[in-house]
Amino acid sequence: MNKANKIIIGVILALVLFSYWGFFLAYRQNAPLTAVISVNGDIVVQLKLDESISKHFIKIPGPLGTSVVEVKPGAIRMKSSPCPEHYCMKTGWIDRPGQVVACIPNRVIIKISPDKESLDAISH
Amino acid sequence: MSLRKQTIIAVLLSLAIILHLFEALIPIPFPIPGVKLGLANIVTLLALVLFDFKTAFLIAFLRTMLGSLLSGTIFNIAFFLSFAGAITSTCFMAILLFLLPPIFHHDDRGFSLVGISIGGAAAHNLGQLAMAALLIKHSGIFYYLPIMLLSSIPTGFLTGLILRELIKYMKLSGQLEIQQWNQL
Numbered sequence: 260m261n262k263a264n265k266i267i268i269g270v271i272l273a274l275v276l277f278s279y280w281g282f283f284l285a286y287r288q289n290a291p292l293t294a295v296i297s298v299n300g301d302i303v304v305q306l307k308l309d310e311s312i313s314k315h316f317i318k319i320p321g322p323l324g325t326s327v328v329e330v331k332p333g334a335i336r337m338k339s340s341p342c343p344e345h346y347c348m349k350t351g352w353i354d355r356p357g358q359v360v361a362c363i364p365n366r367v368i369i370k371i372s373p374d375k376e377s378l379d380a381i382s383h
Numbered sequence: 384m385s386l387r388k389q390t391i392i393a394v395l396l397s398l399a400i401i402l403h404l405f406e407a408l409i410p411i412p413f414p415i416p417g418v419k420l421g422l423a424n425i426v427t428l429l430a431l432v433l434f435d436f437k438t439a440f441l442i443a444f445l446r447t448m449l450g451s452l453l454s455g456t457i458f459n460i461a462f463f464l465s466f467a468g469a470i471t472s473t474c475f476m477a478i479l480l481f482l483l484p485p486i487f488h489h490d491d492r493g494f495s496l497v498g499i500s501i502g503g504a505a506a507h508n509l510g511q512l513a514m515a516a517l518l519i520k521h522s523g524i525f526y527y528l529p530i531m532l533l534s535s536i537p538t539g540f541l542t543g544l545i546l547r548e549l550i551k552y553m554k555l556s557g558q559l560e561i562q563q564w565n566q567l
Contacts (some may be wrong), residue, residue: 263483264498270507271532279529 281290292356294335296328299366308333308354308371321365328369335369337362388434396442396449399426403450403465415527421504423450425451425546427473433552438476443469460518462541464511482492496550500543504535529537 291309295302298321304363306312314331316338334354337347340362347362353371360369402422411418423446430439447466451457479499494502508531515524 261495263494265503267479267494267498267502268536271501271536274505275529277530278525278532282526282528 292333292354294330295370295372297368297370304328306330308335319367321362321367323365325363326362326367328367330379336360337367337369340365340367387479391433392430395426395430396445399423399442399446400450400453402426404454407454412503415530415534416530418538420538421472421507422545424472424500424503424507424544425549427469428476428503428542428546429549431473431476431480432496434563436473436481439477440470440473442506443473456463463518467514468507468511471513472503472507475506476500479503491516495543496547497540499541500546501536501539502534504542506540507534508535510531535555 261381278354280301280318291307294306294308295316296303296304296319303319304317308330310332312330312332314329317328319326319328321341325346326340329338331335334352336352336361337350342362342364344364347365347367347369350360351361353369353381356371358371362368395504400423401495402425403452403485406419406422409420426446427439427443430442448457451462451465456462476499479494479502483494510529512531515527
């Protein structure tokens with residue numbers, strides 16, 4: 260292992276670290292997430308989950324009663340629901356584009372809408 | 384081009400195609416698509432050592448065309464990736480082999496075959512990713528860059544070692560006198 264070979268391995272390792280660091284910085288500040296709450300397919304609330312909102316509750320009336328949605332910066336969840344099984348509440352906080360909390364009995368769907376850039380998968 | 388050189392190029396080309404096809408059969412122990420050994424690169428570098436850039440380029444070009452044709456991937460995305468990678472790595476290895484030695488070449492301070500092979504593997508991955516970004520039109524593909532570059536060190540090292548042993552064997556068996564090869 261002479262000097263020139265060490266240089267080439269060193270340059271590649273430096274590129275690895277540099278690119279890793281670069282992408283870490285570039286993709287860290289994501290666009291603010293947008294949450295959409297719909298009842299029976301109709302959008303009733305649409306809000307940005309950015310730093311400007313404080314932790315609060317939103318009451319959503321549905322066919323069975325009132326669902327309570329809790330919102331905080333960057334995440335959203337179903338706090339309480341009149342449905343029998345509470346699957347929606349068990350889903351917990353969602354915080355990534357494309358994630359969904361669904362309460363079928365009370366017809367309430369909470370969805371974080373995907374930003375246009377992001378792809379789920381590419382297949383050829 | 385003499386008949387002897389043509390014959391040797393044909394043998395090298397068929398060797399490269401066989402390695403290209405053989406490589407597709409080896410399962411990769413980790414789930415990162417695109418990481419592979421790059422065995423066919425051995426032949427490209429051998430052609431660079433024995434002949435010149437033009438010959439090596441010809442072999443790399445024909446190898447990706449014919450290898451993809453035989454494996455049934457011609458003109459799909461995998462073909463364009465390996466094509467871009469092969470061209471980039473051939474050019475980069477030629478630069479390392481022909482242009483840099485005058486700068487570095489005091490006694491044994493130049494790049495060894497292993498070093499050139501590692502550089503070629505890194506260039507292959509870079510070219511491949513650039514082509515992938517071009518085809519998919521989404522820069523997120525460059526997330527792969529650190530992994531691909533890191534993987535090029537062990538894979539390039541391995542192919543470089545194989546080539547070093549091959550050349551050692553060719554020298555021992557008297558089949559390698561580089562000056563003589565150049566005059567073919």
